[in-house]
Structure formats: C-alpha cells, structure tokens
Amino acid sequence: MSLEIIISEAIKTAMRAKDRVALDSLRAVKSQILLLKTEARGAEVSEDQEIAILQRMIKQRKDSYEQFSAQGRNDLAEVEDAQMKVIEKFLPQQLSAEELEAEMKKIISEAGAESIKDLGKVMGVASKTFAGRSDGKSISEMAKKLLS
Structure with missing residues (x-):
C-alpha cells in the first residue's frame, strides 16, 4: 500500500x-x-x-x-x-547508534576506505543503504568518526 x-x-x-x-x-x-x-x-x-x-x-x-x-x-x-x-511514525524503523556503527564499519571495509579522504566514497554508498533508516547528519558523523 x-x-x-x-x-x-x-x-x-x-x-x-x-x-x-x-x-x-x-x-x-x-x-x-x-x-x-x-x-x-x-x-x-x-x-x-x-x-x-x-x-x-x-x-x-x-x-x-x-x-x-x-x-x-x-x-x-x-x-x-x-x-x-x-x-x-510513517518512516521505517530507525537504526540505533550501535546498529549504524556496525553497518558503517561493513561499508567502510567493503569500500576499502582508510582515511577521511575516502569520506565521499563511503557517504555515497551509506546514504543509499540507510535511506529512511537514518538521517544524513548521523551517517556523516559516524563516517567521520570511524574514518578518523
């Protein structure tokens, strides 16, 4: 529906x-x-x-x-x-910080990202993967945290 x-x-x-x-x-x-x-x-x-x-x-x-x-x-x-x-109430179930971090780690390893220079590559995949389940700001902050 x-x-x-x-x-x-x-x-x-x-x-x-x-x-x-x-x-x-x-x-x-x-x-x-x-x-x-x-x-x-x-x-x-x-x-x-x-x-x-x-x-x-x-x-x-x-x-x-x-x-x-x-x-x-x-x-x-x-x-x-x-x-x-x-x-x-009409959005899909949102990811918790722990779930987001675990999924981001997978995306970072799959993308072969090693430093903050690879942020764009990671954000492109992460934004599509987490569409509706997490906001862009949270995704960006987590990516920066993990790549630093």
Missing part, C-alpha cells in the same frame, strides 16, 4: 479523533506527496521518494523546533515537536 493511501486513512482517523496536530501534519505530508506527483507528470512516485519527503519534513520541523527553543518560544516549539513525532 502506498504512503499516500496510508496518509489518507490516517487523516480520516485524525479527523474522527479531532486531533488537530496530527491532522495538520498529515495534510502537510499529503500535500508534499501530491506536489511530487504533479512534478513527476503522472509517473509513479517511488517509496524512496516518499521517504525522502518524510525525512525532509522532519528535518524542517527539527530546525524550526531548535530555532523556537533558542528564542524562548516554547509554545511554537512544542507544536513543531508534536508534528515531528506524528510524521516519524
């Missing part, structure tokens, strides 16, 4: 429950999916593209949360945090 259908069902559930935060979050996700479909001009939207949308939306909310918190606007920060939690 596609993410769009799952989101549509979740919107109905949120409407019945009168959950305003979930409803706003889910409508934003559906809007982004429809925008992607429009840009693709009828082509089918892949699961990777859907995951990328969710990750981008979570990153936007995380950045907003940090900015609002730094400015002392906890009321707005709480809304962003709540929306982030709603959207995260």
